[in-house]
Amino acid sequence: MNRIKEVLKEKxxxxxxxxxxxxxxxxxVNEYVRNKRQPSLEDLYQIAEILKVSAKDLLIDKTELx
Numbered sequence: 001m002n003r004i005k006e007v008l009k010e011k012x013x014x015x016x017x018x019x020x021x022x023x024x025x026x027x028x029v030n031e032y033v034r035n036k037r038q039p040s041l042e043d044l045y046q047i048a049e050i051l052k053v054s055a056k057d058l059l060i061d062k063t064e065l066x
Contacts, residue, residue, distance in 0.1 A: 008051075024043075
């Protein structure tokens with residue numbers, strides 16, 4: 001499971017924008033967001049860099065750690 005959907009919402013970024021930035025199709029990004037498909041580690045790090053968060057933030061909900 002990943003938190004891409006939550007991070008996009010927190011930052012006010014659309015899936016369409018992320019798809020363009022990652023050179024992925026909208027459908028691929030949508031599958032990541034809905035956790036129907038998981039990005040490769042390389043793609044996860046690319047998404048994290050684009051969203052200016054750590055890859056860890058895309059995987060772990062900080063609120064669950066408290």
